Amino acid sequence: MRRVAIVGVGVSKFGYRPDVSLPELAWEAVKEALDDARLDAKDVEAYVVGNVGGWSSEPLPAVVVGEYCGLAPSSGIRVEAACASGSSAVRTAYHMVASGEADIVMAMGVEKMNESPTPTVVEFIGRAGNYFWEFENFGLTFPGYYALHATAYMNKYGATEADLCEVAVKNHYYGSLNPKAQFQKPITVEECLKSKYVAWPLKLYDSSPITDGSAAVILAGEEVAKKITDTPVWIKAIGAANGTSNLSKREDFAGLEAARLAAQRAYRRAGIDPSEPVKHLDVAEVHDCFTIAEIMAYEDLGFAKRGEGYKLAREKQTYIGGVIPVNLSGGLKAKGHPIGATGVAMIAELTRQLRQEVERGRQAPIRKGMALAHNVGGTGHYAFVTVLSL
Amino acid sequence: MSTVVEKLREYLDRAEAEQIRQLDQLVAATGLPVYRDPKTGALIWVDVRELRLRFQLSVNRIAKFVEGLSQERLYYTVCRRCGAKYFPPQADCPRCKSSDMEWREASREGELVTWTVINVKPASFAHNKDYVVGIVKMPDGFNVTAWIDADPSTLRPGMRLRLFVGKRPGENYITYWFRPV
Numbered sequence A: 001m002r003r004v005a006i007v008g009v010g011v012s013k014f015g016y017r018p019d020v021s022l023p024e025l026a027w028e029a030v031k032e033a034l035d036d037a038r039l040d041a042k043d044v045e046a047y048v049v050g051n052v053g054g055w056s057s058e059p060l061p062a063v064v065v066g067e068y069c070g071l072a073p074s075s076g077i078r079v080e081a082a083c084a085s086g087s088s089a090v091r092t093a094y095h096m097v098a099s100g101e102a103d104i105v106m107a108m109g110v111e112k113m114n115e116s117p118t119p120t121v122v123e124f125i126g127r128a129g130n131y132f133w134e135f136e137n138f139g140l141t142f143p144g145y146y147a148l149h150a151t152a153y154m155n156k157y158g159a160t161e162a163d164l165c166e167v168a169v170k171n172h173y174y175g176s177l178n179p180k181a182q183f184q185k186p187i188t189v190e191e192c193l194k195s196k197y198v199a200w201p202l203k204l205y206d207s208s209p210i211t212d213g214s215a216a217v218i219l220a221g222e223e224v225a226k227k228i229t230d231t232p233v234w235i236k237a238i239g240a241a242n243g244t245s246n247l248s249k250r251e252d253f254a255g256l257e258a259a260r261l262a263a264q265r266a267y268r269r270a271g272i273d274p275s276e277p278v279k280h281l282d283v284a285e286v287h288d289c290f291t292i293a294e295i296m297a298y299e300d301l302g303f304a305k306r307g308e309g310y311k312l313a314r315e316k317q318t319y320i321g322g323v324i325p326v327n328l329s330g331g332l333k334a335k336g337h338p339i340g341a342t343g344v345a346m347i348a349e350l351t352r353q354l355r356q357e358v359e360r361g362r363q364a365p366i367r368k369g370m371a372l373a374h375n376v377g378g379t380g381h382y383a384f385v386t387v388l389s390l
Numbered sequence B: 001m002s003t004v005v006e007k008l009r010e011y012l013d014r015a016e017a018e019q020i021r022q023l024d025q026l027v028a029a030t031g032l033p034v035y036r037d038p039k040t041g042a043l044i045w046v047d048v049r050e051l052r053l054r055f056q057l058s059v060n061r062i063a064k065f066v067e068g069l070s071q072e073r074l075y076y077t078v079c080r081r082c083g084a085k086y087f088p089p090q091a092d093c094p095r096c097k098s099s100d101m102e103w104r105e106a107s108r109e110g111e112l113v114t115w116t117v118i119n120v121k122p123a124s125f126a127h128n129k130d131y132v133v134g135i136v137k138m139p140d141g142f143n144v145t146a147w148i149d150a151d152p153s154t155l156r157p158g159m160r161l162r163l164f165v166g167k168r169p170g171e172n173y174i175t176y177w178f179r180p181v
């Protein structure tokens, strides 16, 4: 397997985007990534699209996007790993390049969730577990699944709703500095605590929003990458794992086993000491679809000991200057969570962090040259941990 | 007496009636199903083709589970070759690749592991009041996800809950739920 670099990245403005169709939305990210790499659509030998859909009208998004963006007749496919579809697109593209099958491959994600009304979107995501045993009879929702984890975590370790809100406050703060984020305003713990419950103990401000958005990254083999750019960002390792579809089959609800396994696998491949990964990393983007998810991520990734993740939030250790800065993009919480695009957007953000080209106030100091993306699909159903390096 | 299916259909029709009326008016007035999004001014084409989904799920190989419900019992499966237990019941054992399964009735009491209250409901559950969903550890060696009929403020981890199988009030089809002992 040969080394694979990221040579171009693009992200659309995230949010409520009735101003564009799905392929037009994809083009925003595709064009930015092509411009970044100084390539044309015809240079892309293959492309992989992360998209979950159901709420949007196009059942074959890879085909529609391929035509609109001028990527066809290159080979394109759509991949699905729920909210981690974007990471699965990056991983599939990585394999195409690493294997030598292609020199230049694009991974992208696009989602137009607002083509359907909110209750329909809630219905679709709620069905994303084990349909018959969790939804048909019991009407679980996506916040509901994470709330089951939040209740267990809070009972086990004594974390409070205010601790969870600290995550929302941090991510809204950094989102306010990211012009592409859906939410542009900082919030306070008090505002968060006052927001309505969506699935007790999780509130509206604990939750990522319904988002339209797209992201694209262009991957290239080592030789080609060095011709395209002076600052290639290397994909050092990808670790992936899956959890049970039925939450009832989990041993433990205070963390996500699949994320722990994905981290272990990525750390081994990247040569990162799993007992102290923060020593190796400048910055991380983690999957904060709900605030509890970011706290569990701290522990599943080994940024904090088991049962102490909420203390990182409480002590503000994941801001710039703390133990490790997390979600300087605003995270899913404030940047938005266009399901299939999220994982690709994480990789685009970290690439720009490592190149030191993000907006003032949210640029992490880059000293070690390594960054980590943690992208979870469903409720620990899929997990991908991707390590990037300069 | 209307069934769960009729009730839900009526609810969804009511929720959508106004939109459909507006769409028809739009087409009648302008000849196009097009309007300006009030929030952004973006031009929107409203899909005139509606897609209604209702799936046909096979429960053929877990017929014993369905039969059990009608007798107010909850069944799980145990692999006769390797002893692995399955709830939700599985007809096949991936551990030893056997499909020789024994059906056993689940115990009537378990311990609460975790729970949530669904406040913002999916469209197909929107006709319900807020409901509690929990995961309950059964002494048989598996957990069961189901509704918990209780005031959520009284719930504690580890508390004893009793399993009920029967017609869910208001929906009139047989399912299973828990109540504090």
Ligand SMILES: [Zn+2]
Residues within 6 Å of the ligand: B079, B080, B081, B082, B083, B084, B093, B094, B095, B096, B097, B098
């Ligand atoms: Zn067996």
